[in-house]
Amino acid sequence: MLNRLLSGDLPRSRILAVLLLVIFIGLAVAPFVFPGVKALNVAAKVVIFVVLVASFDLLLGYTGIVSFAHTMFFGIGAYGVAIASSKLGAGWGALALGLGAALLVSLVLSLAIGLFSLRVRAIFFAMITLAVAAAFQTLASQLSDWTGGEDGLTFKMPEWLSPSFEPFENEIFGVLVDGKIISYYLLFVLALLLVLMLLRIVNSPFGRVLQAIRENEFRAEAIGYRVVVYRTTSSVLSALFACVAGAMLAVWLRYNGPDTTLSFEIMMDCLLIVVIGGMGTIYGAVIGSVIFLVAQSYLQDLLRIGSEAAVGLPWLSALLSPDRWLLWLGLLFVLSVYYFPTGLVGRLRAAVLSHKP
């Protein structure tokens, strides 16, 4: 049963299995075990990022394409929900319409970019997507009648998902269930389904062809697979998943602006998470997102302590300042690319293989 759910792609490492189980249970009971607004926010962000990063992994880890336009689709999804909800008012209909329109736009755009520039070399594609993403960011902040410009859009959600909605009289397990918690569970279930779907895709014959293209494009073409078609399909699928992740973020924040979903920082975060977690594993996205977001939210406190302890040495104190945590992450990223290109997940799996006689 579990094997079928995970499409036969089991963790293949006891430590990894335990980690994944802990993460799964932790996220499933987060609202009841980790009280407080900040903890729930971190949990929701983890859930959203898992989908976003796993979809990026389909592109980078499985197909070997570097795209810098991934957050563009993330933004399209978020703006779809935001624009529909603010123009039509709160409601499930607006949500569905916004998501549908965003998916359509993502499909057309990713298809166009793919067909236009996936015929050329990886470097070329990376540069083109970088330029397109920059242009799209500008476009979003210029069309202020629709997107609210730099300020973004604040909007309402359907009644069931708004914080003031309280369906139960009494507390459950000592927590008063409100709309926030209901929307968290909506996101959680959705993310679970999407990740299982991605696992299904990468373990299908189609996914195998993608890996063949990643390993040796020339040979894949020679065997008779039309590389351009497969690559384009992969980038379209990945764009659609990213688009749903964006819509999820908009549902959670009830706000969207250019810096929230379109910024280059998020693109960098995706890259860091995929590489540190493990490219071409999907599970890497799960582990990486948890590590990254918990670090972003809580590790900075640790750095602050270190920074204050090092007050005597100004330069060390500056290096350890909590605002500079990306520096350490960047170093970790570079080291990962060198020493364990398959990331954490790859390391854990390799350790298991080396123990077997």
Added chain:
Amino acid sequence: MSFKDMDYKPLLLVPLLALVTLPLVGSPSTWLTLTVAGLAMGMIIFIIASGLTLVFGLMDVLNFGHGVFIALGAFVATSVLGAMGDWTGSDQLWRNLVAVFPAMLVAMLVAGAVGLAFERFIVRPVYGQHLKQILITMGGMIIGEELIKVIWGPQQIPLPLPEAMKGAWLLGDAAVEKYRVFAVLVGALVFAVLFWTLTRTKLGLLIRAGVQDREMVEALGYRVRNLFIGVFVAGSALAGLGGVMWGLYQQNVIPQMGAQVNVLIFIVIIIGGLGSTGGALIGSLLVGLMANYTGFLAPKVALFSNIALMVAILLWRPQGVFPVANR
């Protein structure tokens, strides 16, 4: 890059663009102002992009971290010019130049030195692996930007022009800003030196031959690897110089400026054809002129002018205006 049997069509693009916009802009004086501004911007972009395109042509390495050197150069310049306040505050041009040239020199030296380290630790382990190259150089970019924030702080720093370079000359009714003329001159000088090096010296001959066919040059007994390190350092130094120019052009510097200019230079080298210096010059001038003309004619469109330009050029020549052989 042989200029005997030069493909002349792309060369006509720049004057063509300038002539087509003349009736659109209407008044010749405004047009002159815009053209000088566009040429200045184009020349600065060229200084930055030339190193990147040579590095790519020679070693097939695309450095996504190139932007760090731009920001580095600009920040070094703020420190040097800040320390030479009496020289920049003076209204005599020669005194200002005495301040600006050391700033440029120090920026180039620092950027070149960092380039050397960057090549050694970031780029060298990943030759020939494109995917890893993109990831690693991006990682280098993140680390570099954070280090700049550690040293100079994360906030915007003003970089005012020296006194004598402020203001504009009046030619009839056209106002031509002094600094822009200066930028065009510096850009032309850099181009002349590059052009001379590439076409008239043995070093340039080897670089061009290496771009054309690296294996053959290695077979003839030259170490292209060492040549390449030199080109990488020179390219980083040029990016540092370009950063000083760009910072003075914008009159302020922020740590993220590298990432912003990165997009622009990638568009330029795509238009020019990866690895082609002449193409990079044409691409830079087109992007600079286009940005200024559209900025005047249709400000909303200006933000997308370079993307539109790139798409138009790629539809005409999918490999860029001067495709480099065997790549």
